[in-house]
Amino acid sequence: MRKSVVLALVLILTLSAAGFAQTTIRLWFAGTPQALMDAMYDEMVPAFEAANPDIKLEVEFVPWSELSTKLATSFAAGVTPDIFMHGQAAIAEFVESNQLLPLDEFIADWPDKDDFGATLGSGYYKDATYFIPVFGAGRLLIYRADTFKEAGLDPDNPPTTWDELVEAAKALTVKQGNRFIRQGIDFPADGIDLQQVWAPFLWQAGGAFLTEDGTQAAFNSPEGVESLQFMVDFIYTHGASDVRTAQPVGNVSPIAADLVGMIFEVPGVLAQIKTYSPEVYPEIRVALPTKHVTQDTLYSFSGFMMSRHTVDKEKAWRVMSYLLSADSLEKINQAMATLPPRVSLAEAEFIAEDPNLKVYVEAMQFGRGNPNHPKWVQIRDIVSRYLERAMRGVMSPQEALDEAAKEVNRLLAE
CATH class of the missing domain: 3.40.190.10 (Periplasmic binding protein-like II)
Structure with a gap:
């Protein structure tokens, strides 16, 4: 009897530990804007981890000047982050070198996809979507x-x-x-x-x-x-x-x-x-x-891509979909003074109150990458x-x- 109780407790503890085992998802964000780094580390990451206790989210901000070199090194070593950011013009190179996972299986049932309108097409290459925009900018x-x-x-x-x-x-x-x-x-x-x-x-x-x-x-x-x-x-x-x-x-x-x-x-x-x-x-x-x-x-838009080396596609997508939510994208774009890719954010408060940002939004109709x-x-x-x-x-x-x-x-x- 006593032996059975001990075995049962061991089984419960084992299952409990398995249930709460954390998977680390690593993400590289392009650029080093202080306002965004503060918001990411102080608010966004803690909020995500509280809602997703089975995921530990590690976000690293990489200067644009170092991003391509750092990615090339990680590709060569096969130790890429699960999710990384780059500009849309880099998609073809990364796809041809077999570094990305297509995202269509996740996008198909994603309720937010329509809110991205035409901007979702910026991540399309050779019959698949490999990139979802996070912020846009024009000169x-x-x-x-x-x-x-x-x-x-x-x-x-x-x-x-x-x-x-x-x-x-x-x-x-x-x-x-x-x-x-x-x-x-x-x-x-x-x-x-x-x-x-x-x-x-x-x-x-x-x-x-x-x-x-x-x-x-x-x-x-x-x-x-x-x-x-x-x-x-x-x-x-x-x-x-x-x-x-x-x-x-x-x-x-x-x-x-x-x-x-x-x-x-x-x-x-x-x-x-x-x-x-x-x-x-x-x-x-x-x-x-x-x-x-x-x-x-x-x-042009900069956005998230998922590495083919990711440890867990489902959990990596949970991170991406959280950071691509309307609330997250508003915080990200407000901190960076950039243009959100979601249609619903075209009249976000930080844009509506600044006539200059409204011109950038208006000029998107003339934009090409x-x-x-x-x-x-x-x-x-x-x-x-x-x-x-x-x-x-x-x-x-x-x-x-x-x-x-x-x-x-x-x-x-x-």
Whole structure:
């Protein structure tokens, strides 16, 4: 009898321990915004773990500058996080290298899927969905009402065409001899930022990065050359932009410091200005994209993907669906001053109370993303390198784009 009781207790304890055994789900979030890290660690993770005691959620914030390298290392070692974030243009590369699990089996019965509208399609590649968006951002023209008035411009009527953009930049430029006191318009000096600012002008001119079948470079077309020449001319013809990009003054952005009259930026810069230059923010304005042949601009989403190495798909999905809920996405996007992908959040309080964020939402209708190509990251880096040479006057726009196209075509032929 006593032996039976002991065995029963052992069985109960064993089953109890099994029932409460925790599975650790690791998630890498792209970027290191302090407000979001505070909300994640202080509120969101504890709330999730309280509702899901069988899951221990470990969230690591990875700087964008380190993300691709860190993921590549983890892929090679086969020790990836269960869930990780990246931009939508990385999907094809990760799918082709067999790093992702398709999410369709979870999405099929997910009651929230319709609230994502067309944004859910951003994660679609080769007949499956591998990515669900978390936040979106576009680069739009930011300017100041007070400096527009000072330059004789109407702050309620920002530039809508390329010609108007040139005239506004010239009017806003302030120089002392050959030294800029205020650049009329500022462009990034290099890297991804430069590519992202050029992309809308390429599309607005009617150009494209690649041929429709994705096998050849197309950006060195007459439209591509026209768009890059347009940017270069601000420096060397109009004298309205410096070859050197304006730098922040501590935490104060160049436009808040009145070092530039106009700048192309993502909505997160608005949060920076609110935090570090609150006295300037009432003067900040955002404009819809200019129109040339088209009115396109660059918008892209960053979102979650599930690793094929995940320890437990069902529990990983529970984490994803929690962080993709309307409540979580509102907290995430408010903390980052980014654009939520859910239709129901288009009028979220933090957007409705800020006219500048509302312009970013309105401009989404003109948005398009970079090509979803398996070799896009390498293509982008090649293009960025040659864009920099053109902006620095080392090569003409035609020479720079032709040389970039040669390198890209060699890459695509491999």
